[in-house]
Amino acid sequence: MSFSSSSRLSLHHVSIAMIVMLEYLQTIMVAFASSYISGGIDAAPEEFSLAAACYAAVAVVMILSHRWLVQQFGYRTMLRLSLLSFGIGALMCGCANNVPEFIVGRMVQAVGGAAFFTASRVQILHYQGKARIPAMLAMPVGIIFGSGLAPVLAAFMVENYSWRGMFLIMVPLALLVDIVVARAVPEREPVENEQPDELHPRGVLMLAGGIFLLQFALERARFDLFSNGLHLWALGFFAVAILLGTLWHEWRRETPLISYREFTSERYVLGLSVYCFGYLIVSACNYILPVFMVQGLGIAVQNTGLLMGLSTLIGVPVAFGHLKLMMRWPYIKYYLLCGLGLLLIFGVMMERLSEDVPLATMVIPVMLLSGLFMPLVLGTAAAGTFRGVEEKVFTHAYQVKNAMREVANSMGLSWATIILQMRSNLHYHRLAESTGQMSPWYGGAGVGADPWGLLTNPSSSSLAQLGVALTRQSTLMACQDFFWGVGMVALLAAVLVAWQRRFI
Structure with a gap:
């Protein structure tokens, strides 16, 4: 397929943006509306967590098999098969009535969706x-548009239709992308490797087992960290040992699935660390922000989605400007x-927000994070990580980065959930101790000092109203603690970046 035609060239740019936009759109919609999906399929938090672990495990295996699949089928055919699997999985999820059906649908989606980013x-x-x-500009445009449209579309669907719409809408979108891919994406690889990849059954089994156990441990940590913490740590270390064994197995082979020896360097590892940090922060904040705005501040779901979406779309001109500055x-x-520095300001500004804050006040801090x-x-990590990586092994290097992204996203979600649970429980008990007959100060201020009617035979409705208020206030305070922590982490990371002399 020739790239000399200007129309073909522009259509190829569109395909680059649309492929990655599809993956971001679905992933962020699922994260934004996870509580609605859980309610729709009657899934306990642990069961929904298992679905996330299964998706990530399948995605990592498919990501690391990406180039081998391209060599078997050709790029255009592989992408079209991936879009077919993604669309079938979306349809299965949209029609799911229970947890097993939803998990199977998400795994089928992962088989296809894992190919899009790479x-x-x-x-x-x-x-x-x-x-x-x-x-190069087409890809961040697709990422930002997918990330920006996802919360808007998810909020619109759950408020006006059903959570099922978030999956069913992906079917015609996948078909549209397939039409573009069929016309614009060539069958051949951009840079062919002299030595084809080789899939080793034992290595793939070790990889699949290690990734699933690691993802399962990360997801279960959100619920069992304190009750079964020792078992989870043991499971996590066992999973890491299996993955290190897989790495050693691939490293010593003459024809590996991933040629780690040809691209692993100090710069590459440092770049992956920056990527990992960014994905951790974004994943954690994308989970906390809707909780903070809807449950803590009482903002409507649709307004929350609109604010998060529009703030992210600010990133389009920023990405253009950043690329031009990086070139100069x-x-x-x-x-x-x-x-x-912007992340530090975001953390400080969000930590100071209270219940009576107007919606417009949140635009700037959310824009600092997303936009x-x-x-x-x-974007800077992308520019620095792959500097010096030869194009013949670039695909392998990017596959490893994207596999790390799946793990980092799970870690960010798990850590955010754990922090929110710990801090909200702490604040709830402290607030409860200062309310009602448990506190000698409650009701000691004269007229109007018994706002909940707790001193004289409180009714069940008064107690329920008190419980809702305490839950909302404790959630708000826990989220404020989280944002303060984000600011401190940003400050520490800035000190480390300023001190190091390798990744410059």
Whole structure:
């Protein structure tokens, strides 16, 4: 397939953006409306967590098998098969009536959706020199549009239709992307490796087992960290040992599935660390923000989705400006420090918000996270991590990065959930101790000092009203603690970035 035609060229740019947008759109919609999905299929939190672990485990295996699949089927055919699997999985999820049906649907989605991020980035390698710049911009545009539209669309669906609409709408979208891919994406690889990848059954089994156990431990930590913490730590270490064994198994082979030896370097590892940090923060904040706004501040779901979505779309011009600046002043450290400074400001501003804050006040801090931090930090990591990686092994290097992304997203979600549970429980008990007959100060201020009617035969409705108020206030305070922690983590990360001399 020739790229000389200007119409074909522009359509190929569209395909790069649409492929990655599809994956981000579905992933963020599921995260945003997880409580609605859980209620719709009658899933306990542990069961919904298992669905997430199964999705991530399948996705990691498929990501690391990406180039081998391309070599078996060709790029265009592999992508079209992936879109078919993604669409069938979305249809299964949208029609699911119970937890097993939903889990199977998500696993089928993962078989297809795992290819999108890597494929979008690898397609950029078809271009050389200045012709690569528009292609490089197409990918972040797709990511930002997918991330921005997801909360808006999810909020609209759950408020006006059903959570099922978030999955069913992906079927025609996958069909639309398939039409574009069939016309624009070539069958051949952009850069072919002289030595084809080789799939080793034992290595794949070890990889699949290790990833599933690690994801399962991370997801279960949200619920069993204190009751079965020792078992979870043991399971996590066992999973890591299996994955290290898989790495050793691949490293020593002449024809590995992933040629780690050819691209692993100090710069690459440091870049993965920056990526991991960014994904952890974004994943955790994407979970906490809707909780903070809807449950803590009492903002309507649709307004929450609209605010988060529009704030993310600000990142489109930021990504364009960032790329131009990077081409002229390629100083990685300073862009990272700028992004971390914005994250620190975001944490401080969010920590100071209270119940009576107007919606407009939240625009700036949310924009700092979604519209500025993400393009600056993740975009800078992309520019620095793969510098020096040869194009013949670029696909492998990017596959490993995307596999790490799945694990980092799970870790961010688990840590955010654990922090929220710990701090909200602490604040709830402290607030309860200062309310009603449990506190000698309650009711000691004269007239109007018994707002809940707790001193004289409180009714069940008064107690219920008190419970709702305490839960809301404790959730608000827990989220404020989380944002304060984000600010402190940003400050510590900025000190480390300023101190290091390797990733500059």
